[in-house]
Amino acid sequence: MNKINSKIKFMVFTIIVVAILVIGVYAADIIAKVGDFNVDSGTFFVDSSGDKVGIGTSSPTHKLNVIGSTNLSGDLFAGNSTLFVNTTGVSIGTTTPKSRLTVYEKFSSVSGLNIINLNSTVKVDSVPLGTGTNLTGILANADSEDDDASNVYGVYSLASDGTNTYGIYASASGGVVNYAGYFASADVYVEKNVSAQGFIDRSNWCNMTGSAAIGNLSLISGTSNNQINKSTMPSCALKTLVVGVNQNTNETITEQGRDIGAYISFLTIVNKEQQQQINLLVSELCARDPTYSFC
Numbered sequence: 001m002n003k004i005n006s007k008i009k010f011m012v013f014t015i016i017v018v019a020i021l022v023i024g025v026y027a028a029d030i031i032a033k034v035g036d037f038n039v040d041s042g043t044f045f046v047d048s049s050g051d052k053v054g055i056g057t058s059s060p061t062h063k064l065n066v067i068g069s070t071n072l073s074g075d076l077f078a079g080n081s082t083l084f085v086n087t088t089g090v091s092i093g094t095t096t097p098k099s100r101l102t103v104y105e106k107f108s109s110v111s112g113l114n115i116i117n118l119n120s121t122v123k124v125d126s127v128p129l130g131t132g133t134n135l136t137g138i139l140a141n142a143d144s145e146d147d148d149a150s151n152v153y154g155v156y157s158l159a160s161d162g163t164n165t166y167g168i169y170a171s172a173s174g175g176v177v178n179y180a181g182y183f184a185s186a187d188v189y190v191e192k193n194v195s196a197q198g199f200i201d202r203s204n205w206c207n208m209t210g211s212a213a214i215g216n217l218s219l220i221s222g223t224s225n226n227q228i229n230k231s232t233m234p235s236c237a238l239k240t241l242v243v244g245v246n247q248n249t250n251e252t253i254t255e256q257g258r259d260i261g262a263y264i265s266f267l268t269i270v271n272k273e274q275q276q277q278i279n280l281l282v283s284e285l286c287a288r289d290p291t292y293s294f295c
Helices: 002-031 211-216 260-289
Strands: 038-041 044-047 050-056 064-066 076-078 083-085 090-092 101-103 238-245 252-259
Touching: 211 260
Parallel strands: 050 064, 090 101
Antiparallel strands: 038 044, 044 050, 076 083, 083 090, 238 252
8 A cells, every 4th residue: 555655656746847847848938939929919919129019919119019998097107207197187297287188397498388280270178067167268377486487478379471360369259248358457568559349448537627627638748759748647547557577676667657548538528628618608709799600
């Protein structure tokens, strides 16, 4: 009985040794294999000469070439955070996206986002999420974090070389109130001419009597370039404008600007007072001689 057990043990030992030798030979052959490695006709392919890996292709063109849909679980880093993807969104230049797409570029001559679309329209749609939701097609926010930028532009637009060129073209419709442009909490500076088919005056009214308006009108003079001399205008027709910031003291730089709407109200008061004086003179003349043609 012991002899039988010994033979069985020897046979088992022999089989194990042979199996190890066979596996070792195949393993060595796989490890030492020189050439491409192809699994299931391109399902997984290794290009040994080009040091490339293909999934879904047997001719990879990059270090990793995937043909077909890819399902990744977790964050995606590419190019030392040049491109980053997580559940919040996609970001370029930062690993902390603040929206579905965040582009971050600081202290570089490279533009943060440059869209070149020659023959079609770049379209941005806002889909309402519910009643009362504010919709923003394009939200631009420029912030000089270290307060060292000379000029900060929320939106900078340039158009050229067209029959009709519009730096910014906007329209609004379908609302109770429609504004193609709305500027809040700051003045609007226009360097060139403004053309409008309509104008709603929201300026201050020059609140003064007719005689005071006539007196102020006589003080107004012009400048050498045929503009109204601001220093001679009534104070109600002037407005303090912020035109810049002193980089050394961080104090705002202001100047007195002409409030055209208020100036028009001033001229309206003058015209009304002059018309009353003319009517009074006409009445006196007609009382003396009713044969005048204007009587």
